[in-house]
Every structure is written in C-alpha cells, then in structure tokens.
Amino acid sequence: MRSVPSSSLVGPFADRLLALDLPGLHPARRREAIDFTTRRVDSLPSLMRFGVMSIAAIFRALLVLPRSDTLVKFLARTALPLLGEYVRLLRSLGYAYIWETWPDTRPDGSQPDDAEPGGTQPGGRAA
Amino acid sequence: MNPQLLAPAVSYSTQVLVIGSGAGGATTACLLAEAGFDVLIAEEGPWVEQDTVVPFSLEQMDRQYRAGGVTVALGLPSIAYTEGRCAGGGTEVNSGLYFRPPIDVIERWRRDYRIDGLDLDELALIADQVEAAINVTTVPGSPTPASEVLRRGAAALGWKHSEIPRWMTYPPGGDAVTGRRQSMTRTYLPRAAAAGARMVTDCRVDRLVREGTASIRAQVSYASGLRGEIRCQFAFVCGGAIQTPALLQRSGLRRHIGRSLAVHPTVKLAARFRDEVNIPDDVPVHQVKEFAPNLSFGGSASHPGLVALALSDHWSEFASAIEDWRKISVYYAAITSEGRGNVIAVPGLRDPIVTYRLTPRDRALLRSGMARLALLLLEAGATDVYPSFRGAPLIRHRDQLSTLNQQFAVSKASLMTVHLCSTVPLGEDRSRCGADSFGRVHDAGGIIVNDASLLPDAPGVNPQATVMAFAIRNVRHFIDTNGPSGG
C-alpha cells in the first residue's frame, strides 16, 4: 500500500472527524490540518502505515453507507482496540497541528473574533 | 569546525565506518579520528543547524525525527516512542537533562551480564570529561514556572527532588530559557571533523556484508534515491536501540539481537494553574525522585499543540481548558519497566517491527505514578488536573484521587517513551548478550556496536550520559587494541 496516497483513504474520514469534533474550524484550516495528517501517515514506518491504511480503507468504505454521520459519531467515540487507535492517531495529529499553528483556536475550532479565517496566522507557527 | 559533508557517491572507502552520529556515534567518531584513524560517518538524517528550527515543534519533528515522530511499539497497549534522525541523532532533539551514569546499576550489570574490564572509576573519570566537553550546568537564575511547580509540589509533600543539570551554554546575564543545547553537532562532531573525520548525511546503511576476515562492504542508499557502497575495515554500528539491531538483522546477524528492548514507559497529564506557567520552547529541569528508581516525575514539552494532544483523550470534557493553554503545562510519570520488547527486521519491509510487553508490576506502577503525579501537582497549586487517558475524570481535589485510581487503566492511556535501550546487550554471558564486553558483535569480526543498544537494561535515569560513557570506554579499548594503523 506504499503507493496509495493516504489523502484518498485517510483524508475523507479525518475530514468528517474534525468537522464533528471542531464544528467552528474554518474549512480551509481543516483542509490544512488534514494535509498535515495525511503527510504524516505517508511517512509512517512500513508496517504501521500498512495497518493504518487498511483500517482507513474500511472507514472509507463505511462513509458511503446511508446514515454515515451517525456512524462517524459512533466511530469518533469508539474504544475498540485497533479502530480506537486509528481515531486517536488522526485526532492527535490534527489537534497538534491546529493548536500549534493557530494557538488561539477555541475549543470548538473557531477563532477569536479578531482573527482571520483560513491560512496561517501571523501569531501562529507554521508547521 | 563543522564536518565537511561529502556528496552522495556510488563508492567510498575508509578504515572505520561509523554508522549514525548520535550520542554513541559522534563520540566514537571523535575519539577514533583524534587517535589517527581514517573515519567516515554515515548518517541517515540531514544536518540541521540548531538555530534554524524551533525546539519541540512539529517542524522539528518533521525535519529531525524518524517518521515525523510517529513511531509505535506494538502491544497491549502500544507505546509511542520517538527517535532522532538527523546529524547528532537524539541529542539534537532531546531535553538535555544530564544524569551521571548510575554506578549501582552499572555494578549490577557488570555482575549479571559478566561484563569484563568494566572499571567503575574509569567510567566516573569519563563522565567528568563528558561533563566538561558538553558543558553540563544548572540554569542561571530561577527555573521556569513549569519547573518551579515540580519543586513546589515535591517540597510541600516532603518528597525528594532536585534540579537536573543540562548540557547547555547560557549567554552572560542569560536566564533559564536562553540556553543553547550542547548537542553532538556543537561538540563531538566538530571535534571529529577537526581531527579529519569525514561525514556523509542523508545516507542510510541498508546492510553490512563481510568479505573475508578484514573487509566489510556497507550497502547504502541516499535520500536522493542513489545507491552505493562504503568499504571499510571496521564498522561501528551506532544507529540507536531500534535501528542498530534492525541493521544487524538485515545483515544476517540475529543471535541475541533485538530481543530485549528495554524502555522507560511514561503516562502523562496536563495541569492548569492560576498563573501562566507554559514556556512552549523549553522543558522543566526539576525531577521528583522520591520513588526512584521505580518511579520518577518530570515535565514535558508543552507547546499549545502538545497541550491539545494531552487533553484529546477526553476532549468532550477537557476541551474548554485549551483556551487557557498558557496556564497549562504537561507532566509525566516514568517507570523502570520489567517488561521487554522486540525489534524485528522483516525481509522486504524497510522499517523494523517493534513490540513491547508491560508486566503486571509495570501496570501497577503506571497507575500509582498517575495518581501520585496528580497529587504532586495539586499540592503545587494546580486548580485542574487532566489525566491523559480515555474517559479520565477531571481532578480538582485530593479526595478525587481515589476515583482517578479506580478509573485509570493502562489500556486506556496514551503511553510513550523516549528512552530506548538494550537491544544488543554487552557482556560475556552468551546466553543473552549480543555483543562482547566491548561491543564487538559475537562472531562478526570487525562489526562493533557502540550506542544505547549495549546497555543491558534501561538505567532508571535519563540515559544519554551512560550511553556516552560506555561508548567512550569501548572506543578507547578499541584504540588500545587496534592502533590507528589498523593493526
């Protein structure tokens, strides 16, 4: 699976997860955080990447089912061994990027009123 | 003088090839070059000047860590670990906290693993020399607020604690946050270069092939995709405790190699205070050693991104704290583990598989570590403590600690470690040692290990000084027995 870019398998679920967790996050920022997440997944050690991409493929397939929003909500909270680890990995990478790049982001992902949406803020840290 | 970096080439030759330029590799290369050996250092990662990257940032993880810092030892639960992958290895990215080699632990290793010629006075002398070479010192003036928290909490409980010195230089009149880390790219690598050592970066040694009794061919691949080879008489393998056994196994050497990984697993939590405590680009210098060596407490890097990470295990309850990240810092409880792990190179896979198994005693220690750490921080004045495990309760008072104890399970926690050792233990006990008393891999003439892999166990303290002391001892022995002309 080294040749499959993670953006196609990991990206869609990561997008839904971050949208669910952080509804106030501007879509441009969400995209940036997801780009970062998928880049990191692409550089994982061989076996770990294989495992992550396998789970990602299952999640990706589930997203096309009807009522996938309910499913995403369930998966976002799941503590099942491998599936839970996958969600935890995506969340960790996404959150780390968001708060390191835009440290004043609010808990729901929105920005303080005076901040511009999208792009890297002058006060933030480009990762 | 920085080493002159060689361009990638299809073929190089040298008398001694040093693979990896971290705590073990840089000291090895330096002493060999100063003794007159012809030395070439091959380093998988790039050369990154310290001032060009923010310490403990995601950018640093991208540029100087293996796999961007996302590496995991599989197990129940898995343990996240990190390895430096750059000129200077782990010494470029670590916290710089210096612990002299623990003599009682080393004495035990000498006995249990039958390490010949291990002179504790010699190690103490080496430690003195290392301390001078990397400028081990305490912070000028007051420690950072996040560090002071540990001191205050321990003092209130009457627990043993101290400021841990670091390998740093401070400008005249500087304070705790103005230090420059005296990592290998600032100390031993420039010395190696001044003595004539050459270095090639972005160059991974894939395999070592022994040809006859006096020649080794290292097959290498460069970041650019070019492949080549380096011929040498001796190869010092200093890739760190994960990559060294992986390389040896890829080279057909498997006996007692990669079977006994030892680490210091940690659990963490975030604590909020009334005042600002967070210094994003630095780590606390105090450690609490009341329950050492089994259990130690210290502070972690606390960039806002890392604070968010620490809160993310129970985001639905803890999220609101992130707005106050300047008042929050992240702390850890580390244990000496009786568990062990494996590093397994699988043909066809570029990276090894790493596993780790905690024992019931390890799990119990991690649980008590979490509760005691929470207590320490409450005593230090934390208004809120956010343990990092799934579904963790918010802790505000001492009487909630029993709830914490009940709800904590290692399987729910985000475990991690940055201290990796013991995958090629040294000694004459051939039933478990991968190398002899001076790091020579058994039955593999000319291939010598000289890094954290050699330590028979995780030492219970920050390990870099012990890694360096053993590396220097071994390389001096090599120089004495082989002489620069390659006798």
Ligand SMILES: Cc1cc2nc3c(=O)[nH]c(=O)nc-3n(C[C@H](O)[C@H](O)[C@H](O)COP(=O)(O)OP(=O)(O)OC[C@H]3O[C@@H](n4cnc5c(N)ncnc54)[C@H](O)[C@@H]3O)c2cc1C
């Ligand atoms: C985040 C972090 C914080 C830490 N904090 C502390 C601390 O405060 N105090 C302390 O005492 N210790 C600390 N440590 C641990 C300390 O850094 C290590 O114990 C020490 O660096 C180990 O030295 P080493 O030579 O074994 O390996 P490393 O220093 O890891 O060096 C190995 C080098 O070999 C290179 N390499 C690997 N494989 C190959 C190959 N096949 N070909 C070419 N090159 C290769 C790697 O890129 C790397 O640069 C920390 C570690 C980390 C990661």
